[in-house]
Amino acid sequence: MYNNYGISEKVVEISKLAMEKIKPQFEHIERIAEYNQMKVLTAFNKHKISEAHFMGSSGYGYNDLGRDAIEAVYADVFGTEDALVRSQFVSGTHTISTALFGILRPADTLLAISGAPYDTLHDVISGEGIGSLKDFGVKYDEIPLDENSNIDLEKVMNYLENNAVKMIEIQRSKGYGWRKTFSAEYINSVIKEIHNKFPNVVCFVDNCYGELVDEIEPYEADLIAGSLIKNLGGGIVPIGGYVVGKEKYVEQVAYRLTSPGIGKEAGATLGINKQFLQGLFLAPHIVSQAIKTAVFCAAVMEELGYVAEPKSSEIRHDIIQSVKIGNKEKLVKFCQGLQSASPIDSHAVPYPSAMPGYADEVIMAAGAFNQGSSIELSADAPIREPYIIYMQGGLTFESGKFGIMKAVESMIG
Numbered sequence: 001m002y003n004n005y006g007i008s009e010k011v012v013e014i015s016k017l018a019m020e021k022i023k024p025q026f027e028h029i030e031r032i033a034e035y036n037q038m039k040v041l042t043a044f045n046k047h048k049i050s051e052a053h054f055m056g057s058s059g060y061g062y063n064d065l066g067r068d069a070i071e072a073v074y075a076d077v078f079g080t081e082d083a084l085v086r087s088q089f090v091s092g093t094h095t096i097s098t099a100l101f102g103i104l105r106p107a108d109t110l111l112a113i114s115g116a117p118y119d120t121l122h123d124v125i126s127g128e129g130i131g132s133l134k135d136f137g138v139k140y141d142e143i144p145l146d147e148n149s150n151i152d153l154e155k156v157m158n159y160l161e162n163n164a165v166k167m168i169e170i171q172r173s174k175g176y177g178w179r180k181t182f183s184a185e186y187i188n189s190v191i192k193e194i195h196n197k198f199p200n201v202v203c204f205v206d207n208c209y210g211e212l213v214d215e216i217e218p219y220e221a222d223l224i225a226g227s228l229i230k231n232l233g234g235g236i237v238p239i240g241g242y243v244v245g246k247e248k249y250v251e252q253v254a255y256r257l258t259s260p261g262i263g264k265e266a267g268a269t270l271g272i273n274k275q276f277l278q279g280l281f282l283a284p285h286i287v288s289q290a291i292k293t294a295v296f297c298a299a300v301m302e303e304l305g306y307v308a309e310p311k312s313s314e315i316r317h318d319i320i321q322s323v324k325i326g327n328k329e330k331l332v333k334f335c336q337g338l339q340s341a342s343p344i345d346s347h348a349v350p351y352p353s354a355m356p357g358y359a360d361e362v363i364m365a366a367g368a369f370n371q372g373s374s375i376e377l378s379a380d381a382p383i384r385e386p387y388i389i390y391m392q393g394g395l396t397f398e399s400g401k402f403g404i405m406k407a408v409e410s411m412i413g
């Protein structure tokens with residue numbers, strides 16, 4: 001049946017071997033999805049979610065029942081005091097930027113402790129003359145990961161002893177880096193240690209791509225942020241971001257998003273509440289589909305002799321699969337093959353080009369219902385040695401699997 005759809009015998013054989021190898025992983029992934037589904041449903045039940053919550057507000061958006069209920073549900077799912085879940089966040093970067101600006105004041109110090117933050121945050125933190133944190137007099141420093149890709153807690157504690165630090169940034173996912181992704185449990189343990197000695201340091205987690213992959217979230221953090229066109233939107237939310245955490249900090253972020261004095265009270269939802277709720281309802285399953293796709297990708301690429309991070313046998317903590325391709329042409333071919341299996345723009349051919357916020361040229365394969373949605377099947381790569389491909393998403397495992405098969409076909413064909 002595959003041959004009719006442009007898949008060669010060789011790729012079919014490799015896929016069969018891969019599927020055999022990853023069976024035990026699939027059982028684990030399904031168990032986590034089931035657990036997180038119960039967690040989400042329990043929060044819906046507790047807050048008596050009903051059709052009335054689908055009603056949207058307009059204008060100022062005062063007294064929006066649905067919006068308040070959605071935020072209460074999010075806080076419960078994360079195990080935090082409060083939440084800000086809004087369509088007025090234009091992207092993950094905007095959400096994280098708002099969280100940083102919400103907390104930091106001139107002469108404060110921001111310390112990144114999982115190495116350099118995600119590429120698009122570099123301008124937010126230290127851009128020149130564009131209204132960055134640096135332009136407002138916020139100081140910045142970072143502590144690289146240790147040789148085992150763990151947070152260098154000794155160095156962090158030492159830094160905190162000797163410097164006044166307002167806020168710490170931890171990135172859960174590897175992003176465009178070659179390291180393992182941190183489990184929520186690990187992040188919680190690091191934050192606990194920091195708070196034991198330095199209770200007033202605001203610990204912030206960039207949670208992008210990590211949501212609902214583990215059984216827990218990094219709830220020890222004072223603030224957590226992420227995008228709704230990644231995991232928690234369940235593939236159907238067309239825009240938005242979330243910030244969860246301690247009430248007093250979420251409030252400060254809300255003052256930054258809307259205006260001092262207004263905060264969470266305003267922000268019309270128009271017609272989006274139903275999608276926010278249905279997206280969260282679907283998210284545990286959709287995330288499991290994306291993880292299965294990632295594991296399948298790792299297994300197939302390993303069959304072909306490539307190094308995958310994480311390996312196909314490893315337990316996941318985010319939905320990203322990276323593979324060291326080592327060759328620009330093959331990397332481009334992989335992306336072009338994946339694009340050809342997309343539901344939208346399958347006829348388009350992606351090429352590397354410059355992107356706002358990224359230092360290197362980037363190639364992005366994405367044929368998504370929502371532009372830039374990376375819970376949908378997508379692959380991207382900064383064009384730099386050693387040519388690592390980052391693939392993520394897949395709303396259904398069937399479509400994700402086909403996408404990987406087409407990518408490999410294009411790469412080796």
Ligand SMILES: *Cc1c(COP(=O)(O)O)cnc(C)c1O
Pocket residue numbers: 091092093094096118120171173174175206207208209227
């Ligand atoms: C995607 C991502 C971001 C930024 O989100 P955008 O929606 O692309 O702006 C930030 N941090 C990490 C780790 C991400 O994966």
